[in-house]
Amino acid sequence: MHDLRAIRENPEAFDRGLGRRGLAALSSSVIELDARRRAVQTQLQEMQARRNEAAKEIGLAKREGRDAQPILDEMAQLKERVPEVEEEERRLGAELDGLLAGIPNLPDDDVPDGPDESGNVEVRRWGTPPEIAAPKQHYELGEALGLMDFEAAARMSGARFTVLKGGLARLERALADFMLDIHTGEHGYTEIAPPLMVRDTALFGTGQLPKFEEDLFKAGDHYLIPTSEVPLTNLVSDQIVATEELPYRYTALTPCFRAEAGSAGRDTRGMIRQHQFWKVEMVGIAAPDQSEAEHQRMTRCAETILERLGLPYRTIVLCTGDMGFSSRKTYDVEVWLPGQNAYREISSISNCGDFQARRMKARCRAKGEKQTQFLHTLNGSGVAVGRCLIAVLENYQQPDGSILIPEALRPYMRGAERITA
Incomplete structure (x- = not known):
């Protein structure tokens, strides 16, 4: 607002x-x-x-x-x-x-101008893409292993759903646990187990309503969350918090539910774009003078996850024509996918300034002061679990079709070193 x-x-x-x-x-x-x-x-x-x-x-x-x-x-x-x-x-x-x-947030002065994703600007890269002869895409690898079943998912739920089995189901769980351990143990985030269904007021507060209702799934008087950004950010809705306590840093592992109404024909194969997927979210609640530093910090938190897993990535700043509705500045972290021979977004980290706080009536007040200020809110994936699983499959694929497990994940996989058929 x-x-x-x-x-x-x-x-x-x-x-x-x-x-x-x-x-x-x-x-x-x-x-x-x-x-x-x-x-x-x-x-x-x-x-x-x-x-x-x-x-x-x-x-x-x-x-x-x-x-x-x-x-x-x-x-x-x-x-x-x-x-x-x-x-x-x-x-x-x-x-x-x-x-x-219905009016989106205004871009920061230093956001590059551009009509669409062609105007995005690369900030940095990390890692070297692996040299793989004839790399396969994740769905080819998963189906060949017998551990990724799209047909069974389609029979019971339709398109854009997946059934993971055995080692891949465990790998998905291991990735989520690994991310949460890093964010809570090293990055100072408090883990939250939020509701998965919210009222329309919560979605209005973070900007999904009224403009993007067609992308939401509704159940009675509630909506399934499209991301845990919604409940985590709304922890401060209609509140006045002490400025001295800020920033608040929250993280959560939740399923996310998205109708993908505007994505017909895009990424129809595999797990890139699903109606239901798991994501570890990061949300920052900051005083106005903290939000820029918090934005940089949060971006590094997402990048750290990929570095620990040995996954090459690049970080870009989105141009004005590619930014989300509530964002005033966004960094996308894109992971390298050998099967697509491309970098694909795995985390989008946004500083929303006071845009969401005005919609939520969320303020802060310094000790001894009568005047309040609107909070600044930030959000970003820390990271999308399904897309991270895809990246591990494609970057660690072996000539025999097995998947080498990154060393950082092996303690979460009971010491297993690879996933085989």
Whole structure:
């Protein structure tokens, strides 16, 4: 959500930010609607003031023996008019809130401009892609091992689901445990076991609603979480926290549920794009002056996971045309997949500034101060477990079809060194 005062005071900057995202100017629409609502609010205040004043006039007229009927008639008309004006104020307020709710966050000044992913800028690389003769993709490897079953998943659930068996099921669990141990034991994150179903208010707070409802799965009055960013960030919704306690750092392993409504025809084979997948999430809750440093730190936390597993990656900063709705700056960490001969995103780490906090009414206050500030929120995968499994399969594939297990994972695999058919 955006600060109305900031839009009124500097509409050119607001429109310039929208323009960098490829969107039309909206400041005039916001300001005009806000002015109409404020005028109605002023009218209501004047009507209330007149009611209070008239009550005194009626009492005085009666005490002095004068005819109070003209004032009573005026009040009767005012009584009929007030609900109409209150309804107009509610309507304009809902229209303004709806307009603001659909406007994405503005990009930071140092975010590169670009229309789409072609404008993303590489920041750094780590590791050397392995030399593999005729590398296979993960689904070829998994099916040849007899441990990855797409047909069984399709029979019971349809497309974009997978059944993992034996060593691959254990490898997925080992990866998740490994990530959580690193983030909680070394990176200072507190592990959370959050709800997997949330109300619409929680999704509004983090920006998935109302714009992206088609990508969500709904169950009754609740939604299945598309990522644990939603419940973890909402831990501070409607709260005022002590600035001295910040930053808060949360991590969670949860399944994620996504309709992938806008992804028809993309990554239809294998596990790259699923309706259900596991992810270790990182969420940071910071004071405004901490968020930039926290963003850099969080990105390094994700990179560390891949380095410990010996998986080559590159880190890019997303351009204005490729950023998520709630983000003001995003780094993507892309892992090397030999089977695709390409880097693919495995973690997206975003600094949302105060955008989500305004929607959630989440603030902080320093000790001894009366004034509050909106918190800054950050989120990122630490990392996507399914995509990490894919990366391990493809980077550690052996000529005989087996999968060498990275040394860091062997304690989580009961000492096993490879996965075989």
